[in-house]
Amino acid sequence: MRLRPLITAAAVRLAESGVASPLPDAENLAAHVLGVDRMRLALHPMIEADEAARFGQLVERRATRIPLQHLTGIAVMGEIDLAVGPGVFVPRPETELLFAWALAYLETLGHAHAPIVVDLCTGTGALALAIAHARPDAVVHAVELDPDAMIWTRRNTEARAADGDTPVTLHTADVTDSALLTELTGRVDLVVANPPYIPEAAVLDPEVADHDPHRALFGGPDGLDVIRAMTPNIARLLRPGGATAVEHDDTNGAGVAAIVTAAGLAEVTEHPDLAGRPRFVTAHSPSER
Numbered sequence: 001m002r003l004r005p006l007i008t009a010a011a012v013r014l015a016e017s018g019v020a021s022p023l024p025d026a027e028n029l030a031a032h033v034l035g036v037d038r039m040r041l042a043l044h045p046m047i048e049a050d051e052a053a054r055f056g057q058l059v060e061r062r063a064t065r066i067p068l069q070h071l072t073g074i075a076v077m078g079e080i081d082l083a084v085g086p087g088v089f090v091p092r093p094e095t096e097l098l099f100a101w102a103l104a105y106l107e108t109l110g111h112a113h114a115p116i117v118v119d120l121c122t123g124t125g126a127l128a129l130a131i132a133h134a135r136p137d138a139v140v141h142a143v144e145l146d147p148d149a150m151i152w153t154r155r156n157t158e159a160r161a162a163d164g165d166t167p168v169t170l171h172t173a174d175v176t177d178s179a180l181l182t183e184l185t186g187r188v189d190l191v192v193a194n195p196p197y198i199p200e201a202a203v204l205d206p207e208v209a210d211h212d213p214h215r216a217l218f219g220g221p222d223g224l225d226v227i228r229a230m231t232p233n234i235a236r237l238l239r240p241g242g243a244t245a246v247e248h249d250d251t252n253g254a255g256v257a258a259i260v261t262a263a264g265l266a267e268v269t270e271h272p273d274l275a276g277r278p279r280f281v282t283a284h285s286p287s288e289r
């Protein structure tokens, strides 16, 4: 049978269910069933009956607002795929901006020495593993507290290492603990973090509220609890001249800039996302301390 009418009908069904991106989601589910890239769907105009049945089941599940990535089992960061599912935060496209900034920063250091990178609140390992893939010379550490998330972090870390990437060192630890990674104090070139940062009272889509872990989402009443508590660790870990990038809620650009400034970091810069909303803050450790 022909695929395109099924996709069109699926998109209508998803739109009626309140899904924000019905046509791309329908296409992604069809591509998943056919085992092809979404951009190559046009090369597959026909679908077998059993595939159409599987597609229909996935569309119905997506209509209940299960995240697309939980149905396909995959999310993307940079050039790598990450396994995702219940128990771990699904990496978001907006974090690609912080990732791109991080790679550009590492590039400014040149390739003469192996940069040390720390990813705080790593979840699936998205930022740590994407950086390790893009910069095989980097020594990358990733920190996560939640044992359920850590199951996915380990799975992804082992898969990337099996694929030939430089292994990332995982740490089960609280990023707000003042004893965090003391062996790296003053030695780290780059600290990246996409921590829990949503203000407690925020109203979220069902995909987020019902499927991302609570601990991955909320950062206290103003969304800044974890950022406030982990920033002294970032300042301590960085070597003189080292840099950090911290993602935050779009209401908190100035708040995060003030927190990193108060921690003694310099060259504090607020970065918007593609929609112009404040999305992450970067800062550098003063060269002379």
Ligand SMILES: C[S@@+](CC[C@H](N)C(=O)[O-])C[C@H]1O[C@@H](n2cnc3c(N)ncnc32)[C@H](O)[C@@H]1O
Pocket: 089, 090, 091, 092, 095, 120, 121, 122, 123, 124, 125, 126, 127, 143, 144, 145, 146, 149, 173, 174, 175, 176, 193, 194, 195, 196, 197, 215, 216, 217, 226
């Ligand atoms: C918003 S998710 C981000 C995951 C990943 N960095 C990404 O971009 O996809 C935040 C992660 O921080 C973890 N987390 C929350 N509080 C933490 C803490 N105090 N110490 C370490 N990890 C924490 C959560 O379990 C979750 O995996």
